[in-house]
Amino acid sequence: MTDSLDLLVLGNAIVDVIARTDEAFLAGQGVPKGAMALIDEARAEALFAAMGPATIVSGGSGANTVVGAALLGAKTGFVGKVRDDELGGLFRHDLKATGVRFDVPAATEGPATARCFVLVTPDGERTMNTYLGACQGLSPADLDTNLVASARVVYLEGYLWDPPAAKDAFRKAVTIAHGAGHAVALTLSDAFCVGRYRDEFLALIREGSIDILFANIGELQSLYQTDDPEQAIKALRDERDGRGLHLLGLVTRSADGAMVVKGGEIRSVAASPVGAVVDTTGAGDLFAAGFLAGHARGLDHVASARLGALAAAEVIQHIGARPQGDLVMLAKAQGLL
Amino acid sequence: MTDSLDLLVLGNAIVDVIARTDEAFLAGQGVPKGAMALIDEARAEALFAAMGPATIVSGGSGANTVVGAALLGAKTGFVGKVRDDELGGLFRHDLKATGVRFDVPAATEGPATARCFVLVTPDGERTMNTYLGACQGLSPADLDTNLVASARVVYLEGYLWDPPAAKDAFRKAVTIAHGAGHAVALTLSDAFCVGRYRDEFLALIREGSIDILFANIGELQSLYQTDDPEQAIKALRDERDGRGLHLLGLVTRSADGAMVVKGGEIRSVAASPVGAVVDTTGAGDLFAAGFLAGHARGLDHVASARLGALAAAEVIQHIGARPQGDLVMLAKAQGLL
Numbered sequence: 214m215t216d217s218l219d220l221l222v223l224g225n226a227i228v229d230v231i232a233r234t235d236e237a238f239l240a241g242q243g244v245p246k247g248a249m250a251l252i253d254e255a256r257a258e259a260l261f262a263a264m265g266p267a268t269i270v271s272g273g274s275g276a277n278t279v280v281g282a283a284l285l286g287a288k289t290g291f292v293g294k295v296r297d298d299e300l301g302g303l304f305r306h307d308l309k310a311t312g313v314r315f316d317v318p319a320a321t322e323g324p325a326t327a328r329c330f331v332l333v334t335p336d337g338e339r340t341m342n343t344y345l346g347a348c349q350g351l352s353p354a355d356l357d358t359n360l361v362a363s364a365r366v367v368y369l370e371g372y373l374w375d376p377p378a379a380k381d382a383f384r385k386a387v388t389i390a391h392g393a394g395h396a397v398a399l400t401l402s403d404a405f406c407v408g409r410y411r412d413e414f415l416a417l418i419r420e421g422s423i424d425i426l427f428a429n430i431g432e433l434q435s436l437y438q439t440d441d442p443e444q445a446i447k448a449l450r451d452e453r454d455g456r457g458l459h460l461l462g463l464v465t466r467s468a469d470g471a472m473v474v475k476g477g478e479i480r481s482v483a484a485s486p487v488g489a490v491v492d493t494t495g496a497g498d499l500f501a502a503g504f505l506a507g508h509a510r511g512l513d514h515v516a517s518a519r520l521g522a523l524a525a526a527e528v529i530q531h532i533g534a535r536p537q538g539d540l541v542m543l544a545k546a547q548g549l550l
Numbered sequence: 551m552t553d554s555l556d557l558l559v560l561g562n563a564i565v566d567v568i569a570r571t572d573e574a575f576l577a578g579q580g581v582p583k584g585a586m587a588l589i590d591e592a593r594a595e596a597l598f599a600a601m602g603p604a605t606i607v608s609g610g611s612g613a614n615t616v617v618g619a620a621l622l623g624a625k626t627g628f629v630g631k632v633r634d635d636e637l638g639g640l641f642r643h644d645l646k647a648t649g650v651r652f653d654v655p656a657a658t659e660g661p662a663t664a665r666c667f668v669l670v671t672p673d674g675e676r677t678m679n680t681y682l683g684a685c686q687g688l689s690p691a692d693l694d695t696n697l698v699a700s701a702r703v704v705y706l707e708g709y710l711w712d713p714p715a716a717k718d719a720f721r722k723a724v725t726i727a728h729g730a731g732h733a734v735a736l737t738l739s740d741a742f743c744v745g746r747y748r749d750e751f752l753a754l755i756r757e758g759s760i761d762i763l764f765a766n767i768g769e770l771q772s773l774y775q776t777d778d779p780e781q782a783i784k785a786l787r788d789e790r791d792g793r794g795l796h797l798l799g800l801v802t803r804s805a806d807g808a809m810v811v812k813g814g815e816i817r818s819v820a821a822s823p824v825g826a827v828v829d830t831t832g833a834g835d836l837f838a839a840g841f842l843a844g845h846a847r848g849l850d851h852v853a854s855a856r857l858g859a860l861a862a863a864e865v866i867q868h869i870g871a872r873p874q875g876d877l878v879m880l881a882k883a884q885g886l887l
Contacts, residue, residue, distance in 0.1 A: 233874070266617075266644040266872060269606035280603075299636045299662075307603040325636075535603060537570070 218314070219287040219509035221364035223386055224275020225348040225372050225379075226293030227327040228300040229494070231532055232265040234332040239340055246334070249341040249403045251375060257344035260330050269300070270533040271307040272329055274402060275370040277495045277534045281502025281524050283312045284540045285550075287509045290314035290360060292382070296347040301326035307535070317355045320347050337490035337529065345376050352378040353385045361386050362393040366425070366505060371402035374410040387422045398425035400501060401432035408435055421454035427501045429465045442466075450474050463518060465500050467493075471522060473514045482518040485526035485547075495534025499524040503540075510550075520549050555651070556624040556846035558701035560723055561612020562685040562709050562716075563630030564664040565637040566831070568869055569602040571669040576677055581669070586678040586740045588712060589667075594681035597667050606637070607870040608644040609666055611739060612707040614832045614871045618839025618861050620649045621877045622887075624846045627651035627697060629719070633684040638663035644872070654692045657684050670869065674827035682713055689715040690722045698723050699730040703762070703842060708739035711747040724759045735762035737838060738769035745772055758791035764838045766802045779803075787811050800855060802837050804830075808859060810851045819855040822863035822884075832871025836861040840877075847887070857886050 239246050242263065252260065261267075271280075276291060283289045291308055295301030297319040304326060308315040324346040332340045351373075361367060367390040373379040390397050399417065401407050407414060414436060417423050426449070428436065433445040449462045462474035470484040503524035507517030527538050544550040576583050579600065589597065598604075608617075613628060620626045628645055632638030634656040641663060645652040661683040669677045688710075698704060704727040710716040727734050736754065738744050744751060751773060754760050763786070765773065770782040786799045799811035807821040840861035844854030864875050881887040 261643060262646075264647070266608065266647045267640060268870065269640065271603065303604060303606065306598060309599075310601065310603045533605065 216288070216363065218290050218360070218364040220279065220282050220366050220368060220505050221290045221292065221361060222275040222279040222368045223292045223373060223383060224370040225273050225327060225345065225376070226276060226295045226304050227273035227329045227343065227348065228304055229270050229272030229329050229331050229534065230261065231268045231270065231331040231333060234265060234334060236334060238264070239332060239334070244332070244340055244342055246340050247338055248405050249343060250405070252342045252344050254324070254344060257328065257330070257342070260342055264330065264332065268532060269303070270535060271304045272331070272494070272534050274372060274400065274498050275368060276304070276308065277498035278368065278502045278505070279313050280308065280311045280535050281499045281540065282506040282509070284536055285503060285506035285520065285524065285544070286541065287506045290364065292317055292355060294320060294347050294351040294355065295326045296320045296324065298326050300328065301347065316357065320350050323347060323350055331494055333492045333494070333532065337493050339492060339494040348379070349376040351376055351382055353382045356382055356385055356389070358389055361389040362395070364390065364395060365509065366396045366398055368398040368400070368501070368505065371400055371406050371410065371414060374406065374413065396424040397422060398427065398505070399423045400427040400497070401436060404431040404435040407432050411436060411438075418452060418460065419454055421456055421458065423460055425461045425463070427463045427497070429467070429497055433464055446472060446474065446479060450477055450479055461514065463500070463504055463521070465497055465525070467496070471500060471518050473518050475514060480515055482515060482522055485522045487526045487530055490529050492532045493529050495528045496525045498534060499528040499536065516549070520544060523547060523549055553625070553700065555627050555697070555701040557616065557619050557703050557705060557842050558627045558629065558698060559612040559616040559705045560629045560710060560720060561707040562610050562664060562682065562713070563613060563632045563641050564610035564666045564680065564685065565641055566607050566609030566666050566668050566871065567598065568605045568607065568668040568670060568829075571602060571671060573671060575601070576669060576671070581677055581679055583671070583677050584675050585742050586680055587742070589679045589681050591661070591681060594665065594667070594679070597679055601667065601669065605869060606640070607872060608641045609668070609831070609871050611709060611737065611835050612705060613641070613645065614835035615705065615839045615842070616650050617645065617648045617872055618836045618877065619843040619846070621873055622840060622843035622857065622861065622881070623878065624843045627701065629654055629692060631657060631684050631688040631692065632663045633657045633661065635663050637665065638684065653694065657687050660684060660687055668831055670829045670831070674830050674866065676829060676831040685716070686713040688713055688719055690719045693719055693722055693726070695726055698726040699732070701727065701732060702846065703733045703735055705735040705737070705838070705842065708737055708743050708747065708751060711743065711750065733761040734759060735764065735842070736760045737764040737834070738773060741768040741772040744769050748773060748775075755789060755797065756791055758793055758795065760797055762798045762800070764800045764834070766804070766834055770801055783809060783811065783816060787814055787816055798851065800837070800841055800858070802834055802862070804833070808837060808855050810855050812851060817852055819852060819859055822859045824863045824867055827866050829869045830866050832865045833862045835871060836865040836873065853886065857881060860884060860886055
């Protein structure tokens with residue numbers, strides 16, 4: 214018998230290797246600022262050797278989201294693949310330490326646990342280079358059908374389109390969740406990721422596989438191939454699946470806050486005030502965390518989006534993409550919980 | 551031909567695994583607040599499983615010191631032992647990335663790279679539990695005689711008395727350094743460490759093996775077994791080796807600053823102002839770094855101690871025991887360089 218979950222996240226299980234850097238280093242290494250680029254093992258070693266002193270913390274977009282939601286009181290689980298190495302142990306520990314269920318066994322052979330080299334420039338922007346390592350082993354066999362069916366929301370990373378078999382796990386999870394009458398959420402992850410898989414993401418939306426879509430404005434513009442943010446939001450507003458249903462869209466716009474797009478309507482939510490922006494890594498992940506935790510608590514979409522904005526504001530004020538402050542206390546102080 | 555160094559540090563090569571915690575957790579785990587306790591592998595696993603989400607950064611007392619000195623412009627090298635594992639790779643990378651020479655090969659078998667579980671309470675105090683792992687393999691064979699002889703100051707951790715063969719490396723380094731006419735510095739490391747090895751540390755001082763002694767006031771009180779800090783400082787002031795020579799003593803007293811004890815005289819240096827104290831890990835290590843970097847630049851003892859106070863102030867204002875700010879810029883802003 215599986216206890217029901219508020220949220221089950223499928224994502225790449227990644228440990229972040231973070232270093233401060235400057236624009237000249239990014240230019241010298243030829244990495245596009247602000248994006249997430251995939252790299253192979255040799256490139257990972259060369260980049261690590263060239264970068265400055267590092268801080269290692271657990272990361273992974275979906276994993277950051279599930280941790281944030283757990284810290285806001287949601288009952289959560291995670292599906293992803295690590296290797297049985299030191300960084301895999303750290304990743305698993307950090308999920309369990311925040312109360313996230315994570316039972317997928319570690320790979321005992323093959324590539325090491327995935328790592329993302331996060332280069333943070335003085336403006337707080339992060340540039341990511343990811344070696345997927347053990348994530349490439351995630352497959353439908355890693356899904357526990359009862360666990361997936363028990364979750365009121367199953368949340369999937371667009372990044373799962375990168376490793377070869379993860380998209381099969383993704384599709385299987387959609388089938389199980391919808392079979393159980395539950396909702397499926399997708400994050401578009403990254404504008405370059407959308408560039409790689411645009412047609413497949415649009416097909417998922419239009420075939421009715423996705424009930425809740427998270428995107429930042431750049432990802433949405435990439436999805437609809439437009440330079441005009443307003444046009445991208447309108448395209449999302451008018452999007453319907455094969456049954457004529459609107460999905461629920463959550464669009465983040467950095468300091469300009471977020472938009473809730475549902476049933477042909479658009480509502481805006483302001484960004485939460487922040488002091489210094491130290492490291493924007495995880496802003497979108499934590500917006501999704503706050504929104505989904507609010508949703509699980511029965512808040513309406515706008516109130517949930519405000520909780521998302523609060524969680525995003527917390528995580529950009531320090532290095533690393535996992536919350537360091539007490540999100541529940543922060544939310545209560547602002548009357549959001 | 552070996553280029554000459556300003557500073558060669560022998561120390562335990564340790565990676566810090568840092569988590570925020572509270573007093574209740576420390577009490578429940580039975581760990582003495584503020585101290586460094588040695589733990590075995592089984593205890594390390596149990597403690598890691600019980601503690602909260604972790605941040606991993608390179609640490610090690612002497613290694614923190616050598617990095618701080620390098621960041622302040624000193625030509626530096628490090629001797630210590632890691633395993634050829636992921637955390638050993640991080641430790642080596644972080645030394646090289648700050649310009650510290652580190653050529654000791656990693657162990658290819660035996661225990662994993664050492665880790666220190668650093669538990670930070672809301673008051674900023676740190677409590678440390680160390681699994682020495684690969685450090686236990688450090689031996690005299692790891693010393694490059696030419697490299698040791700090339701260093702104007704050889705700096706040794708009191709903690710080296712814990713692993714079995716490291717004290718032999720320590721004694722060999724003293725012989726080489728003094729044979730080359732260079733100075734030997736010792737840090738007493740920790741009051742509990744002094745409790746374990748008091749007689750041996752006093753013998754080192756009194757036989758003339760130590761030219762420069764770093765201690766915080768608690769360590770000095772442990773050395774001289776007195777509850778009275780003033781009495782401990784006077785005992786240090788009156789200490790002479792077999793040739794009748796005074797050593798140079800640097801005594802740190804947290805917010806009360808530091809004292810330079812030399813030739814029967816005592817001079818005080820104020821602590822540098824700080825905002826919020828976030829994590830005191832590395833305060834003593836960075837004081838030594840600043841002092842030794844000032845010494846290498848030809849500053850007098852008081853000016854060097856001021857540079858030490860500045861470096862210590864930087865490191866206690868963030869999580870982790872390695873500087874994050876630009877120490878040279880900070881020192882120039884305060885007219886210390």
